[in-house]
Amino acid sequence: MTVFKSNMEVAAPATVVADSLQSPNGDIRLLPSVKVPMRDGVNLSTDIYLPKGPGPFPIILIRTPYNKNIFRPVWVAQATSAAVLSCTAVTSSAQHQADAVPHLIAAGYAVVIQDRRGVYESEGGAYNQARPGRVDFEDTTKWLDAQPWSARRMGMHGCSALGNEQVLAAVTDTKSLKAITPNGVPGAIHSAPGFQHSGRASYRGGAFEFASMIDWISKTTNWMEATPDPNVDPVTWARFSHFFNLKPDYRIDVDKIMWELPLLGMLDRAGLPPTEWDTIVSNRPESSYWTDKDSELIKAGDNIYTPSLWLYNWNDYLSGEQIQSFQWAKDNASNATARDNQYLIMGPGYHCDLYKGGSENEKIDDLDPGDTRLPIWDIMLKWNDRWVKGDVHAFDGIPKVTYWLYGKNEWRTSTDMPVPGTxxxxxxxxxxxxxxxxxxxxxxxxxxxxxxxxxxxxxxxxxxxxxxxxxxxxxxxxxxxxxxxxxxxxxxxxxxxxxxxxxxxxxxxxxxxxxxxxxxxxxxxxxxxxxxxxxxxxxxxxxxxxxxxxxxxxxxxxxxxxxxxxxxxxxxxxxxxxxxxxxxxxxxxxxxxxxxxxxxxxxxxxxxxxxxxxxxxxxxxxxxxxxxxxxxxxxx
CATH class of the missing domain: 2.60.120.260 (Galactose-binding domain-like)
Structure with missing residues (x-):
């Protein structure tokens, strides 16, 4: 496996306490790689971060296909008190998502981060983007509700596929799930009737999202994965997992591969590890693969049960359907609380950029929007305090819709989207x-x-x-x-x-x-x-x-x-x-x-x-x- 040197300064080491790791200041306790059982016997690897104190704690759940270990703080890897060598590739988007974890823990939340079925440390065979999501969420929640440190009140966090998991969760009528904050949701909802971006964001207007899917499928759904040595205990593995990347590490040169025909078998002919490519490219929008009984994407008849704070950026690839998702949630809410508490923020920039919070002198490609700052973490924390902790006034004064207006280069608010009077x-x-x-x-x-x-x-x-x-x-x-x-x-x-x-x-x-x-x-x-x-x-x-x-x-x-x-x-x-x-x-x-x-x-x-x-x-x-x-x- 490839090993890369890091320039991070050496921090104080964590303390090993029984089956857990404790942060240097003693404020956070990590239960690493806990095996959470599903109903079919599969175990999903789950990191549990607990605040200081006896609990019980409200929970923020993150389910990811992108490796839960990238959320781990530096002190986890530095439990050896030596310089850390890291091969875990952390993108800007992933880092901004991970930034939320210490803030949430400091605010009194337990943070639970789980590898989705079939990826990284979780069992379950080859990863499949359409199957299963809801069932595993339900089984995970049932297990969490039974833990002595759990307050049985939960919210969720994450962008892109992590946002997708939230939407799938919100249609399950899980009583302990109180609210979601889906950011950059790519596709679970878009298989519902009336959406033109079908097949979990694989198709737009019936055309295949070719370059995007080459990039995403080749890296995320490849089925070649190493697994941790079962003879190494989870705490020891957590201390040294930053040395390892459990997936093949490569990047596709789209310009070199894009002229290849037929599309079926294209990645195999390029010599890449096995992936979900052929399944997705051969199941066109009309295929029952996306809507049959085994698919857990959103279908006709699904209802949303939770208040939702929808986050998106105008120049992400599905901004039109994000607005449609916001309206869909209101139209398909199962109860008045869910219907009346759908909120939307549309910011400048690209996929997951809202987590950056903007900057004083923003530049986006050939535009200079100026001051795009928005206290997004404060907004999300107030949202979770309102619904997960139950502080009924925590979200008072926040408008239903907040959006960035290019040209005027300013944030505006509204009671709905599209804006009333349009x-x-x-x-x-x-x-x-x-x-x-x-x-x-x-x-x-x-x-x-x-x-x-x-x-x-x-x-x-x-x-x-x-x-x-x-x-x-x-x-x-x-x-x-x-x-x-x-x-x-x-x-x-x-x-x-x-x-x-x-x-x-x-x-x-x-x-x-x-x-x-x-x-x-x-x-x-x-x-x-x-x-x-x-x-x-x-x-x-x-x-x-x-x-x-x-x-x-x-x-x-x-x-x-x-x-x-x-x-x-x-x-x-x-x-x-x-x-x-x-x-x-x-x-x-x-x-x-x-x-x-x-x-x-x-x-x-x-x-x-x-x-x-x-x-x-x-x-x-x-x-x-x-x-x-x-x-x-x-x-x-």
Missing amino acids: RYRDLYLSSQKGANSTNGDGKLSFDRPNTDSRDTYRYDPADPVPTGGEHNWAISLRDQRPMDARNRNDVLVYTTEPLKEGLTVVGPIKMVLYVASSAVDTDFTGKLVDVYPDGRAIQLQLGILRVRYRSSFVKPEMMTPGKTYEITVELNATGNWFAPGHRIQLEVSSSNFPRFDRNLNTGGDGYTETEGVAAQNTVFSGPSTPSRLVLPIAPD
């Missing part, structure tokens, strides 16, 4: 000679065009429009001018005149297109851009629709070549003030690669195919085919 306004597409590339004459206008027009381009899956900027898990706030995509004839560009008055756009965005294709199936992509007076063209959001899913994600329908269809492409959500003098711009195409997989235009399954065909795709505009961008204009 008007949905149409910006109509049109052109005279053609909207192809930034050299065309494509226009966006609030006035409906008087004459019909059409813009046609050739989409060749062998020469897709490059993503540029970012490949995964983000919608970058980058200047689009350097991107080759804007100068291609297979990208249609529609732009308003400079705005005379500012426009405040807050909430989900969509484009409605009238389209036709020479193929039986193809994709249409969109990108929302804010064009500054100095020429900067800052991407705000993007989206895609695989046209076979235009009516349903469970009943795909092929196109009739040459026939015109009305389609809706979701473009996620944003909070942006378009200042006077700025221009609103929309890019339309049929690929965004390697962000999304290429539609080969054949109508095939997309994962066993090795050849595609070029398609002539057309976007119609005018009075009879009013293609348009639909913006949520909030009161200023």
Whole structure:
């Protein structure tokens, strides 16, 4: 196994006390790698951090597929009082999540961190993202409720997959679970009816999240794992586990692997350890794999039982559906307490960035938002004090919705999201000679065009429009001018005149297109851009629709070549003030690669195919085919 040197200063060692480790100041006691039994005999490895005192303690539970040991404080590894060598890779996101642990313990909470079934120190065979989650949560909670130090009152913490675990827990009607704080939730809820990001965030608009899933699946769901030596007791293992990484340590070069076809077997052919890749890539949105009786993702008929503080960032990859999740929780609450206590915070930045708390001089890609600070840890602590400890006034004065508004560069509050009083306004597409590339004459206008027009381009899956900027898990706030995509004839560009008055756009965005294709199936992509007076063209959001899913994600329908269809492409959500003098711009195409997989235009399954065909795709505009961008204009 690889060993890396650390520059951390040597701290005072922990004290070994029976089956536990005690922090140098005596305020924290760690019961490491406790085996918590599930109903099928599988044991899940669980770290238990107890505050000083006899208890009982309210609990914050974290369930993770990313290695519970990265949450361990430095003093755990330094129980030898020697310099620590560490090979546990701790990302910025993981570190900010781990930062919560000492604060929660200091506030009197026991913190319980568990490796999910099938990963790292937990038993259970190969990791499976859709199975099981709810049952293991229920069994874990039953075990925790029986412990003498437990107050039988619990909250949860964590971002991304850790947030996903919270949503699965909240639909189980577990009496001791009092509230959740899901951050950056990627997918459990999105298999519910009405969501367009299906298959646990694997598919968006029916297209496969190609680059993101290569990165995530290859590292998280690979099935090659070492396990701790059973002859080494948990305390000794905890003291030295920082020396070891129980998974293969590698990073995929997406640029080198992305042209490989077929998708099925791609990671095997690249020589990587076995993963869940083939299962996910071969179960398209309509597959019953995501919704059958063995799947524990959210289904029709599920209800949420707990108050929830939903946390997200505008430029995370699912901001539109995070707002939808917030509304879903209210609409599907099982009781008045849950319904009336759904809260939402939408911050600037990317996946899990809210945990950073902002900064005084924030810079995000090519934007300088300024002072983005928000006391997020204080807010979350007040939330847990209200619901987990039962202090009825702890969360008084916190608004139902708090959101960042780019452009104005300020935090705003609301009673709901979308903001009450929001008007949905149409910006109509049109052109005279053609909207192809930034050299065309494509226009966006609030006035409906008087004459019909059409813009046609050739989409060749062998020469897709490059993503540029970012490949995964983000919608970058980058200047689009350097991107080759804007100068291609297979990208249609529609732009308003400079705005005379500012426009405040807050909430989900969509484009409605009238389209036709020479193929039986193809994709249409969109990108929302804010064009500054100095020429900067800052991407705000993007989206895609695989046209076979235009009516349903469970009943795909092929196109009739040459026939015109009305389609809706979701473009996620944003909070942006378009200042006077700025221009609103929309890019339309049929690929965004390697962000999304290429539609080969054949109508095939997309994962066993090795050849595609070029398609002539057309976007119609005018009075009879009013293609348009639909913006949520909030009161200023």
